[in-house]
Amino acid sequence: MKVLVIGNGGREHALAWKLAQSPIINQVFVAPGNAGTYREPKVQNIDISPLQFEKLTDFVKQQQIDFTVIGPEAPLVAGIVDYFEAKNLLCFGPSSKGAMLEGSKVYSKDFMQRHGIPTAKAAVFTDLEAAERYLEKSKYPVVIKADGLASGKGVVIVHDKESAHLALYEILAQKRFGEAGNQVIIEDFIQGEELSFIVICDGEHYIPMASSQDHKARDDGDKGPNTGGMGAYSPAPLLTETLHDKICRQVIEPTLKGLAEDGIPYKGFLYAGLMISPEGDINVLEYNCRFGDPETQPILMRLKSDFAQLCLDALHQKLDTYQIQWDAQVALGVVLAANGYPDNPHLGDTCLTLNDIPPGESYKIFHAGTKIEEGRIVISGGRVLCVTALGDSVQDAQAKAYRLVKKVAWDSVFYRNDIGFKAISARSENA
Numbered sequence: 563m564k565v566l567v568i569g570n571g572g573r574e575h576a577l578a579w580k581l582a583q584s585p586i587i588n589q590v591f592v593a594p595g596n597a598g599t600y601r602e603p604k605v606q607n608i609d610i611s612p613l614q615f616e617k618l619t620d621f622v623k624q625q626q627i628d629f630t631v632i633g634p635e636a637p638l639v640a641g642i643v644d645y646f647e648a649k650n651l652l653c654f655g656p657s658s659k660g661a662m663l664e665g666s667k668v669y670s671k672d673f674m675q676r677h678g679i680p681t682a683k684a685a686v687f688t689d690l691e692a693a694e695r696y697l698e699k700s701k702y703p704v705v706i707k708a709d710g711l712a713s714g715k716g717v718v719i720v721h722d723k724e725s726a727h728l729a730l731y732e733i734l735a736q737k738r739f740g741e742a743g744n745q746v747i748i749e750d751f752i753q754g755e756e757l758s759f760i761v762i763c764d765g766e767h768y769i770p771m772a773s774s775q776d777h778k779a780r781d782d783g784d785k786g787p788n789t790g791g792m793g794a795y796s797p798a799p800l801l802t803e804t805l806h807d808k809i810c811r812q813v814i815e816p817t818l819k820g821l822a823e824d825g826i827p828y829k830g831f832l833y834a835g836l837m838i839s840p841e842g843d844i845n846v847l848e849y850n851c852r853f854g855d856p857e858t859q860p861i862l863m864r865l866k867s868d869f870a871q872l873c874l875d876a877l878h879q880k881l882d883t884y885q886i887q888w889d890a891q892v893a894l895g896v897v898l899a900a901n902g903y904p905d906n907p908h909l910g911d912t913c914l915t916l917n918d919i920p921p922g923e924s925y926k927i928f929h930a931g932t933k934i935e936e937g938r939i940v941i942s943g944g945r946v947l948c949v950t951a952l953g954d955s956v957q958d959a960q961a962k963a964y965r966l967v968k969k970v971a972w973d974s975v976f977y978r979n980d981i982g983f984k985a986i987s988a989r990s991e992n993a
């Protein structure tokens with residue numbers, strides 16, 4: 563079989579790498595891919611962008627590709643799955659209506675409120691003055707969110723009135739996130755620990771993926787500005803069996819039922835970004851209509867089942883009989899970013915040392931913002947690599963990942979030194 567993966571990040575490298583391991587897959591194409599997918603056996607990059615739907619479907623027909631897996635949110639929100647399906651092509655991901663759960667935070671807040679899904683109290687504004695009046699009466703911190711897609715940067719937690727007014731002004735008046743900031747949500751801040759709960763859905767059934775947590779803040783100690791994610795690990799010790807069941811009952815099932823009631827059967831990965839309070843209460847912070855990045859990298863390192871068969875069974879609505887299997891080891895991924903990430907990443911350095919790292923069973927260097935130029939690997943995006951390792955414990959996986967990080971680091975690299983620290987302190991508290 564042949565499969566096409568859409569996207570060029572670390573998530574898509576992991577998707578392509580895992581699909582290529584399947585005995586039923588002969589060839590994986592990635593559009594457009596990165597230097598990591600370029601170097602991967604059985605994988606070929608295609609120079610077509612994720613939003614060029616017509617070129618993509620022409621390519622799929624010409625190459626007789628059996629099915630397509632969509633990585634990022636932008637093509638999903640823009641309707642890539644609807645476009646492929648209108649041409650009778652198998653495409654794994656939600657329809658544009660399903661992707662609205664991520665495409666519009668105003669829509670998803672309304673959806674959660676209508677379907678009784680736990681989420682923080684919030685108000686929606688298009689008018690700056692009305693929003694400013696609301697901020698005068700708010701209790702701090704508050705969370706300000708741009709409505710539309712903003713590459714993971716559209717959410718700001720503000721601790722005082724002055725920074726709240728500034729953030730609001732930047733979004734609504736200065737259009738920091740363009741059209742995505744035409745509406746804002748001002749939301750109560752909820753204390754707790756974040757958890758990523760990702761499920762694969764076939765329109766009727768779902769299977770939870772292995773649990774994971776990511777570190778969204780740029781700096782050690784979970785400080786600094788929000789990013790797309792500076793590292794992640796799986797499993798998440800926070801997720802007990804009881805909490806797992808509660809999340810399925812209170813969030814996943816009502817979400818899928820609510821979508822079906824709204825006439826939107828959901829097929830694809832569904833990511834619920836959750837806040838778990840110290841008392842174990844659950845609140846949905848956001849939905850994503852795709853697999854997480856960088857969560858995909860450690861999660862797929864632990865997947866023992868055939869990933870291509872899993873996607874095919876989801877496409878054919880057969881997840882109710884699929885038995886998913888996970889490696890019991892811990893996987894931990896550290897993101898290596900270009901200096902200046904997330905606001906102003908310095909691009910153009912070359913990663914020189916990657917050829918010295920032989921392939922290994924217990925680690926993997928996933929590429930994100932890299933491309934091949936004149937035979938060299940050149941940095942082309944803020945998040946550059948995700949160095950991921952398996953270990954017997956979080957400490958073990960962390961030590962292995964950081965040993966490898968030191969080997970591949972370049973002069974102006976930026977990375978956090980403490981990925982997994984919460985999992986390590988949770989383990990020692992529970993010991």
Ligand code: GLY
Pocket residue numbers: 714776790791850853854855856857
């Ligand atoms: N790691 C957060 C995300 O994928 O949006």
